[in-house]
Protein backbone atom coordinates (compact mmCIF):
# COMPACT_ATOMS: atom_id res chain seq x y z
CA UNK A 313 0.00 0.00 0.00
CA UNK A 314 1.12 3.50 -0.77
CA UNK A 315 1.54 6.36 1.69
CA UNK A 316 -1.32 8.17 -0.03
CA UNK A 317 -3.62 5.21 0.69
CA UNK A 318 -3.03 5.65 4.40
CA UNK A 319 -3.71 9.37 4.23
CA UNK A 320 -6.87 8.64 2.28
CA UNK A 321 -7.91 6.24 5.04
CA UNK A 322 -7.17 8.88 7.66
CA UNK A 323 -9.32 11.35 5.77
CA UNK A 324 -12.11 8.76 5.60
CA UNK A 325 -12.03 8.06 9.34
CA UNK A 326 -11.84 11.72 10.25
CA UNK A 327 -14.78 12.67 8.07
CA UNK A 328 -17.15 10.01 9.43
CA UNK A 329 -18.66 9.15 12.79
CA UNK A 330 -20.77 6.41 14.40
CA UNK A 331 -18.56 3.71 12.99
CA UNK A 332 -19.36 0.04 13.21
CA UNK A 333 -16.47 -2.40 12.90
CA UNK A 334 -17.27 -5.85 11.54
CA UNK A 335 -15.13 -8.89 12.29
CA UNK A 336 -15.39 -12.31 10.63
CA UNK A 337 -17.33 -15.25 12.02
CA UNK A 338 -15.41 -17.80 14.11
CA UNK A 339 -13.21 -14.83 14.97
CA UNK A 340 -9.45 -15.20 15.28
CA UNK A 341 -6.79 -13.05 16.89
CA UNK A 342 -6.28 -10.95 13.76
CA UNK A 343 -9.86 -9.93 13.12
CA UNK A 344 -10.46 -9.23 16.84
CA UNK A 345 -7.09 -7.60 17.40
CA UNK A 346 -7.73 -5.29 14.44
CA UNK A 347 -11.31 -4.67 15.53
CA UNK A 348 -10.49 -3.59 19.07
CA UNK A 349 -7.34 -1.69 18.05
CA UNK A 350 -9.28 0.27 15.45
CA UNK A 351 -12.13 0.86 17.88
CA UNK A 352 -9.76 2.21 20.54
CA UNK A 353 -8.17 4.52 17.96
CA UNK A 354 -11.49 5.81 16.66
CA UNK A 355 -12.79 6.48 20.16
CA UNK A 356 -9.53 8.20 20.99
CA UNK A 357 -9.94 10.62 18.07
CA UNK A 358 -13.43 11.43 19.30
CA UNK A 359 -15.56 9.07 17.26
CA UNK A 360 -18.25 6.72 18.40
CA UNK A 361 -17.33 3.17 17.46
CA UNK A 362 -18.33 -0.39 18.23
CA UNK A 363 -17.02 -3.81 17.29
CA UNK A 364 -19.39 -6.61 16.44
CA UNK A 365 -19.18 -10.28 15.59
CA UNK A 366 -21.65 -12.93 14.49
CA UNK A 367 -21.24 -14.65 17.85
CA UNK A 368 -20.21 -13.50 21.31
CA UNK A 369 -16.53 -12.65 21.47
CA UNK A 370 -14.69 -15.85 22.45
CA UNK A 371 -13.51 -15.98 26.07
CA UNK A 372 -10.11 -17.07 24.80
CA UNK A 373 -9.55 -13.51 23.58
CA UNK A 374 -11.05 -11.77 26.61
CA UNK A 375 -7.92 -9.71 27.23
CA UNK A 376 -8.65 -7.90 23.94
CA UNK A 377 -12.06 -6.69 25.11
CA UNK A 378 -11.46 -6.38 28.82
CA UNK A 379 -12.26 -2.65 29.02
CA UNK A 380 -14.60 -2.63 26.03
CA UNK A 381 -18.14 -1.34 26.38
CA UNK A 382 -20.85 -0.88 23.76
CA UNK A 383 -21.57 2.71 22.75
CA UNK A 384 -25.08 3.78 21.91
CA UNK A 385 -25.47 5.02 18.33
CA UNK A 386 -27.02 4.30 14.97
CA UNK A 387 -24.18 3.08 12.67
CA UNK A 388 -23.44 5.46 9.80
CA UNK A 389 -20.20 3.99 8.54
CA UNK A 390 -19.24 0.33 8.27
CA UNK A 391 -15.67 -0.98 8.34
CA UNK A 392 -14.71 -4.65 7.96
CA UNK A 393 -11.34 -5.89 9.21
CA UNK A 394 -9.65 -9.10 8.06
CA UNK A 395 -12.82 -10.21 6.25
CA UNK A 396 -12.11 -11.62 2.77
CA UNK A 397 -15.71 -12.18 1.76
CA UNK A 398 -19.00 -10.75 3.00
CA UNK A 399 -20.36 -14.27 3.57
CA UNK A 400 -17.85 -14.46 6.43
CA UNK A 401 -19.85 -11.94 8.47
CA UNK A 402 -22.07 -14.86 9.43
CA UNK A 403 -25.75 -15.73 9.54
CA UNK A 404 -26.67 -13.09 12.12
CA UNK A 405 -25.11 -10.27 10.14
CA UNK A 406 -26.61 -10.89 6.69
CA UNK A 407 -27.78 -7.27 6.48
CA UNK A 408 -24.15 -6.30 5.86
CA UNK A 409 -23.90 -8.73 2.96
CA UNK A 410 -26.11 -6.52 0.81
CA UNK A 411 -24.51 -4.67 -2.08
CA UNK A 412 -22.78 -1.52 -0.88
CA UNK A 413 -23.41 -2.17 2.82
CA UNK A 414 -19.73 -2.07 3.77
CA UNK A 415 -17.90 1.22 3.28
CA UNK A 416 -14.31 0.23 3.98
CA UNK A 417 -12.49 -3.08 4.20
CA UNK A 418 -8.97 -3.46 5.58
CA UNK A 419 -7.62 -6.85 4.65
CA UNK A 420 -4.64 -9.00 3.69
CA UNK A 421 -6.34 -11.94 1.94
CA UNK A 422 -5.35 -12.13 -1.73
CA UNK A 423 -8.73 -13.77 -2.26
CA UNK A 424 -10.60 -10.65 -1.06
CA UNK A 425 -13.73 -10.31 -3.16
CA UNK A 426 -13.82 -6.53 -3.21
CA UNK A 427 -17.30 -6.34 -1.66
CA UNK A 428 -16.60 -3.03 0.12
CA UNK A 429 -16.91 0.39 -1.50
CA UNK A 430 -13.22 0.94 -0.77
CA UNK A 431 -10.79 -1.88 0.02
CA UNK A 432 -7.38 -1.32 1.57
CA UNK A 433 -5.63 -4.56 0.69
CA UNK A 434 -2.07 -5.71 1.19
CA UNK A 435 -1.81 -9.33 0.14
CA UNK A 436 1.79 -9.46 1.36
CA UNK A 437 0.97 -8.48 4.94
CA UNK A 438 1.11 -11.50 7.23
CA UNK A 439 -1.79 -10.10 9.25
CA UNK A 440 -4.36 -7.39 8.64
CA UNK A 441 -2.99 -5.85 11.84
CA UNK A 442 0.26 -5.08 10.03
CA UNK A 443 -1.68 -2.79 7.69
CA UNK A 444 -3.22 -1.03 10.68
CA UNK A 445 0.16 -0.71 12.36
CA UNK A 446 1.65 0.81 9.22
CA UNK A 447 -1.35 3.12 9.04
CA UNK A 448 -0.79 4.40 12.59
CA UNK A 449 2.92 4.94 11.94
CA UNK A 450 2.35 6.66 8.60
CA UNK A 451 -0.18 9.14 9.94
CA UNK A 452 1.94 9.71 13.06
CA UNK A 453 -0.64 8.46 15.53
CA UNK A 454 0.87 7.52 18.88
CA UNK A 455 -0.58 4.14 19.74
CA UNK A 456 -1.37 3.13 23.32
CA UNK A 457 -0.06 0.02 25.08
CA UNK A 458 -3.51 -1.46 24.60
CA UNK A 459 -3.48 -0.94 20.83
CA UNK A 460 0.05 -2.35 20.66
CA UNK A 461 -1.16 -5.39 22.57
CA UNK A 462 -4.08 -5.91 20.16
CA UNK A 463 -1.81 -5.60 17.13
CA UNK A 464 0.84 -7.90 18.57
CA UNK A 465 -1.78 -10.55 19.37
CA UNK A 466 -3.14 -10.32 15.84
CA UNK A 467 0.27 -10.68 14.24
CA UNK A 468 1.40 -13.48 16.56
CA UNK A 469 -1.77 -15.52 16.00
CA UNK A 470 -1.91 -15.10 12.22
CA UNK A 471 1.71 -16.22 11.88
CA UNK A 472 1.41 -19.14 14.31
CA UNK A 473 3.78 -17.35 16.67
CA UNK A 474 6.07 -16.23 13.84
CA UNK A 475 6.46 -19.70 12.42
CA UNK A 476 4.27 -19.82 9.30
CA UNK A 477 5.50 -19.18 5.78
CA UNK A 478 3.73 -15.81 5.81
CA UNK A 479 6.21 -14.52 8.41
CA UNK A 480 8.58 -11.98 6.89
CA UNK A 481 11.35 -9.69 8.12
CA UNK A 482 8.66 -6.99 8.19
CA UNK A 483 6.60 -9.13 10.57
CA UNK A 484 9.51 -9.44 12.98
CA UNK A 485 10.34 -5.76 12.76
CA UNK A 486 6.73 -4.87 13.56
CA UNK A 487 6.71 -7.34 16.45
CA UNK A 488 9.97 -5.90 17.76
CA UNK A 489 8.51 -2.40 17.69
CA UNK A 490 5.35 -3.55 19.43
CA UNK A 491 7.39 -5.28 22.13
CA UNK A 492 8.66 -1.89 23.18
CA UNK A 493 5.22 -1.19 24.59
CA UNK A 494 3.97 -2.68 27.83
CA UNK A 495 2.06 -5.58 26.29
CA UNK A 496 3.14 -8.64 28.27
CA UNK A 497 3.92 -10.56 25.09
CA UNK A 498 4.98 -13.66 27.04
CA UNK A 499 1.52 -13.90 28.61
CA UNK A 500 -0.13 -13.40 25.24
CA UNK A 501 1.93 -16.15 23.63
CA UNK A 502 1.48 -18.56 26.51
CA UNK A 503 -2.29 -18.00 26.44
CA UNK A 504 -2.50 -18.23 22.64
CA UNK A 505 -0.11 -21.10 21.97
CA UNK A 506 0.75 -23.12 25.06
CA UNK A 507 -2.22 -23.32 27.38
CA UNK A 508 -5.04 -25.71 26.57
CA UNK A 509 -8.22 -26.40 28.47
CA UNK A 510 -9.04 -29.87 29.63
CA UNK A 511 -11.89 -29.96 27.12
CA UNK A 512 -9.51 -29.02 24.35
CA UNK A 513 -7.10 -31.85 25.21
CA UNK A 514 -10.03 -34.25 25.08
CA UNK A 515 -11.00 -32.93 21.66
CA UNK A 516 -7.44 -33.25 20.35
CA UNK A 517 -7.17 -36.74 21.76
CA UNK A 518 -10.27 -37.86 19.94
CA UNK A 519 -9.29 -36.13 16.71
CA UNK A 520 -5.82 -37.71 16.74
CA UNK A 521 -7.20 -41.15 17.53
CA UNK A 522 -9.46 -40.95 14.50
CA UNK A 523 -7.04 -39.39 12.04
CA UNK A 524 -7.39 -40.71 8.48
CA UNK A 525 -4.36 -41.28 6.25
CA UNK A 526 -4.34 -41.28 2.45
CA UNK A 527 -1.87 -41.57 -0.44
CA UNK A 528 1.06 -43.08 1.44
CA UNK A 529 0.43 -40.77 4.39
CA UNK A 530 0.97 -37.65 2.29
CA UNK A 531 -2.55 -36.56 3.13
CA UNK A 532 -4.22 -36.67 6.51
CA UNK A 533 -7.77 -35.82 7.36
CA UNK A 534 -9.58 -35.20 10.60
CA UNK A 535 -13.34 -35.12 10.83
CA UNK A 536 -15.21 -33.19 13.47
CA UNK A 537 -18.87 -34.10 13.46
CA UNK A 538 -21.59 -32.45 15.49
CA UNK A 539 -21.89 -35.73 17.32
CA UNK A 540 -18.24 -35.58 18.38
CA UNK A 541 -18.69 -31.96 19.46
CA UNK A 542 -21.68 -32.90 21.59
CA UNK A 543 -20.04 -35.97 23.08
CA UNK A 544 -16.80 -34.28 24.10
CA UNK A 545 -18.56 -31.96 26.47
CA UNK A 546 -16.27 -29.15 25.29
CA UNK A 547 -17.22 -25.57 24.40
CA UNK A 548 -17.57 -24.75 20.66
CA UNK A 549 -14.53 -22.45 20.93
CA UNK A 550 -12.45 -25.45 21.94
CA UNK A 551 -12.96 -26.86 18.46
CA UNK A 552 -11.38 -23.85 16.79
CA UNK A 553 -7.92 -23.96 15.29
CA UNK A 554 -7.60 -27.73 15.09
CA UNK A 555 -6.67 -27.37 11.44
CA UNK A 556 -2.93 -27.35 12.08
CA UNK A 557 -2.98 -30.85 13.58
CA UNK A 558 -3.16 -32.91 10.35
CA UNK A 559 -0.06 -31.18 9.01
CA UNK A 560 1.93 -31.96 12.16
CA UNK A 561 2.58 -35.48 10.95
CA UNK A 562 5.88 -36.12 9.24
CA UNK A 563 5.62 -36.47 5.47
CA UNK A 564 2.16 -34.93 5.19
CA UNK A 565 1.88 -32.32 2.43
CA UNK A 566 -1.84 -31.65 2.69
CA UNK A 567 -3.76 -31.72 5.94
CA UNK A 568 -7.52 -31.43 5.86
CA UNK A 569 -9.94 -30.68 8.64
CA UNK A 570 -13.56 -31.44 7.89
CA UNK A 571 -15.95 -29.85 10.32
CA UNK A 572 -19.68 -30.34 10.29
CA UNK A 573 -21.64 -27.12 10.09
CA UNK A 574 -25.13 -28.53 9.56
CA UNK A 575 -26.61 -31.93 8.74
CA UNK A 576 -25.25 -31.92 5.17
CA UNK A 577 -22.84 -29.01 5.18
CA UNK A 578 -19.15 -29.40 5.98
CA UNK A 579 -16.48 -26.76 6.35
CA UNK A 580 -13.05 -27.65 5.06
CA UNK A 581 -9.83 -26.17 6.44
CA UNK A 582 -6.87 -27.02 4.28
CA UNK A 583 -3.23 -26.65 5.32
CA UNK A 584 -0.38 -27.50 3.00
CA UNK A 585 3.37 -27.55 2.61
CA UNK A 586 4.99 -25.98 -0.48
CA UNK A 587 3.97 -28.93 -2.67
CA UNK A 588 0.28 -27.97 -2.74
CA UNK A 589 -1.50 -24.65 -3.22
CA UNK A 590 -4.22 -24.63 -0.55
CA UNK A 591 -5.90 -21.55 -2.00
CA UNK A 592 -6.23 -23.14 -5.45
CA UNK A 593 -7.48 -26.35 -3.87
CA UNK A 594 -10.28 -24.54 -2.05
CA UNK A 595 -11.16 -22.31 -4.98
CA UNK A 596 -12.47 -25.39 -6.82
CA UNK A 597 -15.16 -25.53 -4.18
CA UNK A 598 -15.91 -21.82 -4.16
CA UNK A 599 -13.62 -21.05 -1.22
CA UNK A 600 -10.25 -19.40 -0.95
CA UNK A 601 -7.63 -18.06 1.41
CA UNK A 602 -3.88 -18.17 1.51
CA UNK A 603 -1.42 -20.36 -0.37
CA UNK A 604 -0.67 -22.55 2.70
CA UNK A 605 -3.97 -22.15 4.53
CA UNK A 606 -7.39 -21.94 2.94
CA UNK A 607 -10.99 -23.00 3.44
CA UNK A 608 -14.25 -23.81 1.69
CA UNK A 609 -17.62 -25.40 2.26
CA UNK A 610 -18.87 -28.65 0.71
CA UNK A 611 -22.42 -29.96 0.75
CA UNK A 612 -23.38 -33.61 1.06
CA UNK A 613 -23.35 -36.29 3.70
CA UNK A 614 -20.05 -37.14 5.32
CA UNK A 615 -19.32 -40.09 3.04
CA UNK A 616 -19.98 -38.00 -0.08
CA UNK A 617 -17.87 -35.13 1.19
CA UNK A 618 -15.04 -37.50 2.01
CA UNK A 619 -15.14 -38.94 -1.54
CA UNK A 620 -15.17 -35.48 -3.12
CA UNK A 621 -12.24 -34.34 -1.02
CA UNK A 622 -10.10 -37.44 -1.52
CA UNK A 623 -10.67 -37.23 -5.27
CA UNK A 624 -9.57 -33.58 -5.29
CA UNK A 625 -6.52 -34.44 -3.17
CA UNK A 626 -5.62 -37.21 -5.62
CA UNK A 627 -5.65 -34.68 -8.44
CA UNK A 628 -3.64 -32.17 -6.45
CA UNK A 629 -1.02 -34.81 -5.66
CA UNK A 630 -1.06 -36.42 -9.10
CA UNK A 631 -2.15 -39.74 -7.59
CA UNK A 632 -4.39 -42.39 -9.05
CA UNK A 633 -7.77 -42.72 -7.42
CA UNK A 634 -10.88 -44.73 -8.26
CA UNK A 635 -14.06 -43.98 -6.43
Ligand SMILES: [Mn+2]
Nearest residue numbers: 342394440470
Ligand atom coordinates in the same frame (compact mmCIF):
# COMPACT_ATOMS: atom_id res chain seq x y z
MN1 LIG B 1 -5.83 -12.32 9.18
